[in-house]
């Protein structure tokens with residue numbers, strides 16, 4: 373597993389200095405009760421004002437030193453912990469960005485979000501609070517017992533009774549609490565999954581009147597999470613009164629036996645006062661120690677979850693010595709490509725071979741689940757083929773840098789995804805330095821210009837999250853324009869015309885044919901109207917190409933194509 377200390381190395385300096393300051397702070401605090409005792413024993417009881425003043429000043433100095441050390445240490449450890457978690461979040465995000473879709477599926481989006489936020493926050497708590505407490509608590513407890521022993525060894529026997537009792541309470545709490553932590557994190561993952569899915573699907577939920585069912589489902593997960601958290605808190609909550617009760621009994625014993633010892637002349641009042649303060653310090657140190665015992669496993673569980681992300685070797689990586697195509701034309705070639713989704717029994721694609729040439733439109737049609745989107749994902753190298761190869765301009769795409777490959781493909785996904793921000797910002801994803809003319813040009817071809825011009829703020833119109841303030845067709849046209857801006861040699865449109873009316877679609881296809889005629893155009897669609905003018909049509913069925921040719925050829929020879937056509941066009945249109 374990724375080593376925590378490797379990630380801590382850049383912060384070693386401030387952390388070590390913070391540890392040093394915490395030690396100074398704890399040691400100074402250990403001296404305060406002793407000074408108080410001396411002041412009472414030798415100053416107050418004898419009326420020696422000078423001595424009281426001297427020790428008062430000493431006390432002030434020690435307290436001041438303790439405060440300065442404490443503030444500086446807290447500042448340093450907090451700064452280091454925050455810097456560390458900022459870097460870690462960035463590292464996790466960068467790593468996740470390199471994941472293949474398979475790795476995304478394996479972790480799940482909710483869990484990835486949780487690991488990047490909540491789990492990293494737990495590690496931060498360990499570094500900041502945990503580090504502080506694990507330095508202070510042992511020094512404070514052991515130091516207090518030693519100091520108390522030096523004041524009165526006989527009375528210190530009270531600690532011999534109390535400390536094992538406290539240790540038993542702490543062990544019990546840690547033993548009971550540990551298994552629950554992982555459960556809490558897992559249940560939080562599950563609750564967030566439901567929350568995320570249901571919030572993004574609120575329209576569908578409403579359309580199907582599923583509010584009450586979904587509310588119940590969320591309630592179930594929420595209650596499950598809450599009950600486990602309560603179980604953890606109940607254990608923590610029970611610990612405090614038990615520790616306080618034990619310590620109060622200890623103080624009672626100290627006062628009781630201490631009183632006798634004072635009456636017998638074996639002890640002074642100041643010593644008893646110091647003794648009580650040391651007992652209190654032992655108590656608070658042990659409470660802190662319990663917290664540390666609880667924080668450490670919780671944070672280590674979280675670190676394990678974060679480590680799983682960092683240790684995942686992305687399936688799709690760039691080659692050591694990447695190849696570049698000699699000349700970029702956008703010639704695509706699939707050669708006997710088979711592909712199984714991880715764990716799948718049957719192939720999603722088998723024996724896929726075809727060529728898509730520059731200047732031609734290759735359309736891919738087929739029933740749902742026939743493998744069209746999978747084919748697009750393979751061309752973009754979201755997955756690698758199980759066997760066979762895919763080449764662009766004669767180079768196997770596994771031998772290219774992913775950036776080189778993807779910069780050659782203008783892509784629109786089946787599910788249109790735009791991001792919050794202005795229309796311009798979204799379009800610039802296609803080409804960072806595109807001029808206004810280039811953006812307008814792409815929008816004109818994608819038939820988006822007209823509706824953008826009608827918007828009051830035009831290209832500065834702000835899109836809400838997921839571009840919910842646009843219609844489905846407007847979103848598709850913008851996504852298409854975004855893909856066109858880069859003027860890439862290959863254009864890959866996955867079901868990108870589905871939300872357009874027939875007139876708009878016809879205008880768009882015409883504009884594409886006129887202005888993108890030198891590109892390799894790959895159009896995935898379920899609509900005959902969209903594919904019938906293509907130079908070649910691939911007909912897919914259960915992961916295979918079962919027909920290849922022009923509309924006319926397939927209409928004569930291919931039963932699957934004939935069936936699709938018959939289901940969509942009337943007799944006159946077919947003729």
Ligand SMILES: Nc1ncnc2c1ncn2[C@@H]1O[C@H](COP(=O)(O)OP(=O)(O)OP(=O)(O)O)[C@@H](O)[C@H]1O
Nearest residue numbers: 477713720738739740741742743744745746747786
């Ligand atoms: N991430 C995935 N993990 C496992 N199986 C998957 C995954 N995505 C798709 N599949 C399976 O692969 C097969 C092909 O799916 P694909 O999405 O490529 O079909 P499609 O032809 O694009 O369908 P549609 O027209 O409905 O979008 C289907 O059987 C589907 O269940």
